[in-house]
Amino acid sequence: MSLIEIKNLEVHYPIRSGFWNRVTDSVKAVDGISFNIEAGETYGLVGESGSGKSTTGKSVVGLEKVTSGSIMYQGKDITKKKNREALDYNHDVQMIFQDSLSSLNPRKRIEDIIAEPLRNFEHLSKDEEKLRVLQLLDIVGLDADALYKYPHQFSGGQRQRIGVARAVATNPKLIIADEPVSALDLSVQAQVLNFMKKIQREFGISYLFISHDLGVVRHMCNNIAIMNRGRLVEIGTRDDIYNHPIHIYTKRLLAAIPETNVNSRAEHRASRLAVEEIYQKQQDKYYDKDGLAYPLVPISPTHSVALPQDVAQEIIKQEGEVQA
Numbered sequence: 645m646s647l648i649e650i651k652n653l654e655v656h657y658p659i660r661s662g663f664w665n666r667v668t669d670s671v672k673a674v675d676g677i678s679f680n681i682e683a684g685e686t687y688g689l690v691g692e693s694g695s696g697k698s699t700t701g702k703s704v705v706g707l708e709k710v711t712s713g714s715i716m717y718q719g720k721d722i723t724k725k726k727n728r729e730a731l732d733y734n735h736d737v738q739m740i741f742q743d744s745l746s747s748l749n750p751r752k753r754i755e756d757i758i759a760e761p762l763r764n765f766e767h768l769s770k771d772e773e774k775l776r777v778l779q780l781l782d783i784v785g786l787d788a789d790a791l792y793k794y795p796h797q798f799s800g801g802q803r804q805r806i807g808v809a810r811a812v813a814t815n816p817k818l819i820i821a822d823e824p825v826s827a828l829d830l831s832v833q834a835q836v837l838n839f840m841k842k843i844q845r846e847f848g849i850s851y852l853f854i855s856h857d858l859g860v861v862r863h864m865c866n867n868i869a870i871m872n873r874g875r876l877v878e879i880g881t882r883d884d885i886y887n888h889p890i891h892i893y894t895k896r897l898l899a900a901i902p903e904t905n906v907n908s909r910a911e912h913r914a915s916r917l918a919v920e921e922i923y924q925k926q927q928d929k930y931y932d933k934d935g936l937a938y939p940l941v942p943i944s945p946t947h948s949v950a951l952p953q954d955v956a957q958e959i960i961k962q963e964g965e966v967q968a
């Protein structure tokens with residue numbers, strides 16, 4: 645049994661308009677997605693801005709009201725509040741938010757911010773609590789004097805580490821990390837990612853790692869789902885996605901990873917333009933008549949792509965010929 649099994653998840657936001665402010669339509673932020681997260685792994689959820697990643701993440705922690713579908717944890721559907729309560733789910737699953745400045749209460753000191761989940765879930769004495777907060781600061785590489793400071797007194801990278809410390813405070817099974825390093829510059833990104841990996845090894849945590857950048861995900865994730873306008877267009881192992889991508893949207897995200905090798909920049913630019921041209925001109929091959937992704941079909945035990953079976957086979961065949 646997987647740690648988390650997400651099945652046909654849909655989250656729609658109502659659109660209100662007119663004088664009576666009636667619900668006239670809805671945004672299908674998440675439009676029927678399914679995937680599983682295994683214990684101890686890092687699962688990547690990748691897509692452009694607005695594709696529905698944060699909405700998915702918030703649904704998995706129980707912060708978003710789900711329209712339909714299920715999220716199974718230990719045999720129970722946690723989209724229902726009574727099941728979350730029965731399983732102590734809010735203790736086991738924590739979130740690191742996209743925007744560290746607005747997710748950390750500006751009026752609280754770091755000691756209180758990190759201790760908050762402990763106060764909610766564990767009954768520690770004052771001394772035990774302080775010791776635990778100090779250990780957590782140490783794990784994420786911050787000094788003890790951070791205890792009495794406020795969030796604005798830290799850099800973005802330090803604040804993200806505070807977010808990591810708070811998320812691991814209760815020793816959770818799963819952490820939803822929503823773009824945990826996107827706001828940081830490259831050298832600081834690597835530091836925070838290394839802390840996250842170290843914590844994973846020490847505590848056996850699973851991550852749902854959300855990002856718009858396939859470059860960042862590559863070093864973190866075993867399995868990856870690519871999200872496009874509320875649907876999944878491709879899921880697979882790291883090897884499937886990086887070395888054998890099939891959907892044009894996945895190829896486009898791959899082409900957007902900056903090329904660091906100066907010698908191959910011209911080649912990289914040419915292939916990026918070629919992918920972009922296919923993406924613009926062959927919309928009707930890759931998307932249905934409403935411009936939405938098709939249902940996923942399996943093409944190997946680990947790899948699925950959102951295309952009619954015959955189109956998927958045709959692309960696989962073409963790629964084989966190109967490589968041969």
Ligand SMILES: Nc1ncnc2c1ncn2[C@@H]1O[C@H](COP(=O)(O)OP(=O)(O)OP(=O)(O)O)[C@@H](O)[C@H]1O
Pocket residue numbers: 657658671672673691692693694695696697698699700742856
């Ligand atoms: N509370 C809300 N009410 C109405 N629409 C919303 C709400 N939250 C999100 N949306 C819409 O749902 C869609 C998905 O939003 P979401 O925040 O999940 O995207 P995302 O993939 O996390 O994007 P980003 O990379 O910019 O963070 C967007 O079209 C967004 O405008």
Ligand SMILES: [Mg+2]
Pocket residue numbers: 697698699742822
């Ligand atoms: Mg988001």
